[in-house]
Amino acid sequence: MLSHAEASEKFIANQERTDWHDDTLWFVRAKRDKASKLIPEWEALREHASQIKEHMLSNLPQYLLEFEVNAQANGIQVHWAKDAHEHNEIVYSIIQKHGDKALVKSKSMLTEECHLNAFLEQKGIDVVDTDLGERIVQFRNEVPSHIVLPAIHLKKEDVGETFHQHLGTPKGNKDPQFLTEAARIHLREKFLAAKVAITGVNFAVAETGEFVVCTNEGNADMGAHLSEVHIACMGIEKIIPKRQDLGVFLRLLARSATGQLITTYSSHFAKPREGQEMHIVLVDNGRSRQLAREEFRNSLKCIRCAACFNTCPVYRRSGGHSYHQPVAGPIGSILAPNFDKKANVDLPFASTLCGSCSNVCPVKINIHEQLWFWRQDLMKEGLAPAGKVISMKLMAWVLSNPSLFKWAGAMGRKVISWAPWLVNNGLNPWYKQREMPEAPKQSFQEWYKSNRS
Amino acid sequence: MSSREEILKALQGVQMPAKAYPGTFTSQVHGEDTLADFLHSMQVVSTTVLQVQDASEAQPLLDEHFPKLQRVRLEKLSDGLSLAHVDVLEITGDFGVAENGAIWLDDAILPHRVAPFICQHLVIYLSKKNLLPTMQEAYIRLGNQLTGFGVFLSGPSKTADIEQSLVIGAHGARSLVVVLTES
Numbered sequence: 110m111l112s113h114a115e116a117s118e119k120f121i122a123n124q125e126r127t128d129w130h131d132d133t134l135w136f137v138r139a140k141r142d143k144a145s146k147l148i149p150e151w152e153a154l155r156e157h158a159s160q161i162k163e164h165m166l167s168n169l170p171q172y173l174l175e176f177e178v179n180a181q182a183n184g185i186q187v188h189w190a191k192d193a194h195e196h197n198e199i200v201y202s203i204i205q206k207h208g209d210k211a212l213v214k215s216k217s218m219l220t221e222e223c224h225l226n227a228f229l230e231q232k233g234i235d236v237v238d239t240d241l242g243e244r245i246v247q248f249r250n251e252v253p254s255h256i257v258l259p260a261i262h263l264k265k266e267d268v269g270e271t272f273h274q275h276l277g278t279p280k281g282n283k284d285p286q287f288l289t290e291a292a293r294i295h296l297r298e299k300f301l302a303a304k305v306a307i308t309g310v311n312f313a314v315a316e317t318g319e320f321v322v323c324t325n326e327g328n329a330d331m332g333a334h335l336s337e338v339h340i341a342c343m344g345i346e347k348i349i350p351k352r353q354d355l356g357v358f359l360r361l362l363a364r365s366a367t368g369q370l371i372t373t374y375s376s377h378f379a380k381p382r383e384g385q386e387m388h389i390v391l392v393d394n395g396r397s398r399q400l401a402r403e404e405f406r407n408s409l410k411c412i413r414c415a416a417c418f419n420t421c422p423v424y425r426r427s428g429g430h431s432y433h434q435p436v437a438g439p440i441g442s443i444l445a446p447n448f449d450k451k452a453n454v455d456l457p458f459a460s461t462l463c464g465s466c467s468n469v470c471p472v473k474i475n476i477h478e479q480l481w482f483w484r485q486d487l488m489k490e491g492l493a494p495a496g497k498v499i500s501m502k503l504m505a506w507v508l509s510n511p512s513l514f515k516w517a518g519a520m521g522r523k524v525i526s527w528a529p530w531l532v533n534n535g536l537n538p539w540y541k542q543r544e545m546p547e548a549p550k551q552s553f554q555e556w557y558k559s560n561r562s
Numbered sequence: 563m564s565s566r567e568e569i570l571k572a573l574q575g576v577q578m579p580a581k582a583y584p585g586t587f588t589s590q591v592h593g594e595d596t597l598a599d600f601l602h603s604m605q606v607v608s609t610t611v612l613q614v615q616d617a618s619e620a621q622p623l624l625d626e627h628f629p630k631l632q633r634v635r636l637e638k639l640s641d642g643l644s645l646a647h648v649d650v651l652e653i654t655g656d657f658g659v660a661e662n663g664a665i666w667l668d669d670a671i672l673p674h675r676v677a678p679f680i681c682q683h684l685v686i687y688l689s690k691k692n693l694l695p696t697m698q699e700a701y702i703r704l705g706n707q708l709t710g711f712g713v714f715l716s717g718p719s720k721t722a723d724i725e726q727s728l729v730i731g732a733h734g735a736r737s738l739v740v741v742l743t744e745s
């Protein structure tokens with residue numbers, strides 16, 4: 110497997126595509142800014158959302174039990190899975206009971222985390238991803254590169270070619286409207302035929318035993334309402350205490366994700382349809398371990414909006430696949446070492462620690478600080494990549510000494526203007542393929558000193 | 563030990579400070595004009611709004627809007643598949659939310675859960691009296707009454723998964739018309 114830095118090097122080799130990727134995601138980030146500025150109480154909402162999630166985490170077992178009781182009273186069958194394998198087995202056993210060989214699935218990052226598709230395919234089940242972006246990457250034998258925009262690494266020419274091969278659309282046709290229509294026709298057939306539908310879960314309400322799924326395309330609903338069996342899969346941290354909390358989260362989610370006012374559909378599933386079976390699988394898979402890690406506990410507040418991806422200068426210019434994890438970006442880099450420190454040791458280093466992620470996060474996770482905590486943890490355990498250890502030690506020494514910090518900053522600016530090749534060298538992978546910015550002549554502190562009074 | 567017990571035990575074993583529930587969110591700021599906000603949101607989510615006195619007044623306008631398509635209103639149905647051939651479905655929405663154009667639909671008013679998704683075009687009748695400023699008021703209105711399934715629907719289905727180009731009409735309805743009545 111390539112490390113993040115190696116994979117990024119490949120990604121940025123195509124300058125034009127890197128710039129396009131960068132600009133597109135920045136555009137999404139800008140839409141988020143605009144949407145959030147239209148809500149005067151935005152900051153109060155973020156604070157409230159953060160507090161609800163912190164409260165939930167400090168009472169997680171009680172809320173899970175409350176959810177279970179209420180969901181069961183609603184007629185939903187509740188399953189518990191301690192890890193990915195158990196989750197996959199549970200889903201498979203439900204499918205088997207109905208003897209089906211095909212199913213439709215809407216977006217669920219949890220099932221990506223558990224590698225459910227590969228598991229079911231091995232058992233001879235045909236899994237059809239129905240989110241357009243996910244269907245595209247599935248046709249191409251790839252994985253999503255972004256949790257909200259799964260095919261954001263592809264250009265319309267790529268999609269046109271993929272659809273030509275798999276759906277028989279005319280070669281060379283790359284019109285998004287036409288291609289979307291082709292996918293609509295293709296997937297309608299699948300929806301009408303499927304007996305089993307799998308969906309993800311955005312929020313599960315302890316108080317009412319219902320769960321909420323948000324989409325723009327309507328694919329989760331097409332699948333769930335036409336199926337005889339609906340299986341919803343969720344990480345245990347998706348619980349929220351009360352229904353009224355949805356008001357807070359639904360106001361934040363889509364605005365943070367894409368700058369939309371709300372997703373087209375926010376569907377509340379409380380009871381199965383008459384004659385339908387509804388299952389929910391509650392999955393731990395390392396979450397209780399992360400909860401016990403004090404510095405990283407707050408990463409479980411995440412509502413998977415991807416605002417931190419879109420704003421991250423490293424993500425924008427390295428692409429989701431370079432993170433070699435189902436959840437990429439800044440938050441993925443905090444979650445991944447919890448699964449496997451050694452295999453993901455590169456990820457907490459895939460950041461400039463600029464803090465932009467923490468600034469946009471709708472539930473106020475201290476993302477960049479947690480990345481820094483992981484670096485220290487990984488270094489302590491002797492796992493950090495060799496080149497990083499020296500620079501991290503230096504940085505820690507510099508950061509722990511304020512006067513040194515000021516001096517180093519001034520030196521840094523001088524070094525950049527006098528000898529850019531010193532900074533733009535092979536030791537620092539982030540400076541590959543790009544020119545360093547012109548160094549400001551004064552730091553803010555220096556400017557403040559000379560302009561004060 | 564079952565996985566359920568194992569998970570609960572692991573979670574209960576985590577020592578952490580208690581964090582209080584912050585209560586109901588009360589700091590929302592309302593726009594001055596709920597109707598104007600709603601109309602603006604409808605525009606943002608590519609929805610046509612017909613403002614009329616009552617439902618009958620909307621009929622000629624809808625004939626004009628859907629010149630060749632048949633419009634239907636349906637009773638309760640047990641089979642969702644039969645809806646696959648409906649061109650234009652007419653339903654009545656419970657209430658609408660000004661800040662985002664979301665309209666609440668649930669089992670009590672839907673002929674079938676899949677109805678607003680599977681039809682080609684959707685018409686929702688909504689009374690101006692049933693407009694609320696934000697999602698906070700929406701959930702206060704919903705309270706804890708459960709109807710099995712309910713959805714906040716805002717605009718026609720859409721996707722931007724191909725190079726971020728917005729395409730209206732992904733898997734759900736291709737267009738939405740909201741008939742806003744006085745009463």
Ligand code: SF4
Binds near residue numbers: 440
């Ligand atoms: S960490 Fe915050 S910004 Fe990033 S996906 Fe999660 S909720 Fe969104």
